[in-house]
Amino acid sequence: MYSVVILANGLFPSTEKPLELLSQADKVVCCDGAAAKLLMWGREPDLIVGDMDSLSDSLKKRYSNIIKKCDGQEDNDLSKAFRSCLDYHPSSIHILGATGIREDHTLANVSLLAEYTELLKDIDCTVDIMTDSGVFYSGFESMQSYECKEGAEVSIFAFDNTLKMTCEGLKYQTDHVIFDSLWKASLNMAKSSKFVLKLNHPAKVIVFICND
Amino acid sequence: MYSVVILANGLFPSTEKPLELLSQADKVVCCDGAAAKLLMWGREPDLIVGDMDSLSDSLKKRYSNIIKKCDGQEDNDLSKAFRSCLDYHPSSIHILGATGIREDHTLANVSLLAEYTELLKDIDCTVDIMTDSGVFYSGFESMQSYECKEGAEVSIFAFDNTLKMTCEGLKYQTDHVIFDSLWKASLNMAKSSKFVLKLNHPAKVIVFICND
CATH class of the missing domain: 3.40.50.10240 (Thiamin pyrophosphokinase, catalytic domain)
Structure with a gap:
């Protein structure tokens, strides 16, 4: 390391x-x-x-x-x-x-x-x-996995209005979100110590995980 | 008022x-x-x-x-x-x-x-x-006009990769910019006390003008 x-x-x-x-x-x-x-x-x-x-x-x-x-x-x-x-x-x-x-x-x-x-x-x-206040990570694959503390506040940002995203391990679903503005998938919460984002195509996604 | x-x-x-x-x-x-x-x-x-x-x-x-x-x-x-x-x-x-x-x-x-x-x-x-440190304004028309101090640092943000923008009154041209990420039209500068953005179609644009 x-x-x-x-x-x-x-x-x-x-x-x-x-x-x-x-x-x-x-x-x-x-x-x-x-x-x-x-x-x-x-x-x-x-x-x-x-x-x-x-x-x-x-x-x-x-x-x-x-x-x-x-x-x-x-x-x-x-x-x-x-x-x-x-x-x-x-x-x-x-x-x-x-x-x-x-x-x-x-x-x-x-x-x-x-x-x-x-x-x-x-x-x-x-x-x-x-x-x-937290950490920004980024991914660009169709499947993205993030680790955090259970209950952590999480925001997801993307810049692609053709993107469809489903999530596992977050309190609020992202299926319906159109990523045409930064507030669209902000203020979510992790239900466990890991969450997974599945995208309909590879896309640049930025994830913010708030410190506890 | x-x-x-x-x-x-x-x-x-x-x-x-x-x-x-x-x-x-x-x-x-x-x-x-x-x-x-x-x-x-x-x-x-x-x-x-x-x-x-x-x-x-x-x-x-x-x-x-x-x-x-x-x-x-x-x-x-x-x-x-x-x-x-x-x-x-x-x-x-x-x-x-x-x-x-x-x-x-x-x-x-x-x-x-x-x-x-x-x-x-x-x-x-x-x-x-x-x-x-400054002021954020937003416009959504095809022609947008902003007033500021000559020499003010200016950043432009948009969330639409189909957008084409030309500008008057800014140091760096925006003709070539593809608005698919927030850094793309940041860190420009006003050449006079007014600048004008012309868009190929109406779009939500956010402009940041730095305080002097």
Whole structure:
């Protein structure tokens, strides 16, 4: 097991679960200015990736040997950090700091998780977004299985109005849901420690499981 | 002008713009437990709507004459509050506290803005979601026009992969964007104090304009 945490420049984590991941990570890759937040918390970054528009000059100098400057408007700092962290051949990638502060960044980052999950399909590596309140996972197969605590609050997001989904292990059925808006399959609940989603065709699905 | 603020139970606002709206509102409708946060800030709620699962017994008693208890799992407290606030015949509805804390609530609430905007189409009333970092607006016509500060950061979200959009007044063109994921038209910038979106067919679009 080799775990990498990507620390994005949103809200720095403040609850036990994400901070535990940060403590235990083999490597921490920071998006640009997030390096300053990590330092304040008491850990040194292993790699700093981005266009360096939000890192102070003194930190740029201090970390010149671990800075990977990537310009280019075609993707954001999180995607640049994601690609870079694959060089470590991780078995798990946890993205922290991806939400909070700017809501448009939150929406964009959560949807990027689906892209990252698909990029890892031929690699033995998982990726999730952990926040102070829960975890986002993503799947793209016709059958998707998720583990959680019994009674956990669960929301499902998809971006495909041709999608039909049935579920096992959730309180509210999803058979009737048309996935044309983000609220459509939100606020469900796990009836046991596992739930299964069955899709009529492979589709990018994002699942949020609330922390207890 | 008759303005109503709906205060949802996410992050209580802390920046000037949303707090100004809260000060100036003719009525404040609170989603359930948000009433306690409003009180802490120093204003009395005018109406409290929801299933009352997050309001203390003492506040339930104190505000029994302005509590509108709505059970039912088919929609959330924000939608219950939205429907109730129409009784005031407002000319503007600003939704505060709709983001932060639970990210799945953030995603769901932002997407609900499109539904609310459509519900107001025959009424002379606007609705937006104001956060500490910016404002979400929604439109559903083939031509949509938005005002902002020159240089403002702008993100566009839609949930329709058949949509084609051209834009005027934004730094990056949207002609090539396929709206099948939330990151696809995020992180743009206004070149002047107004921008116009032209769609190939009417569609629900959500626009986020970052505060300066």
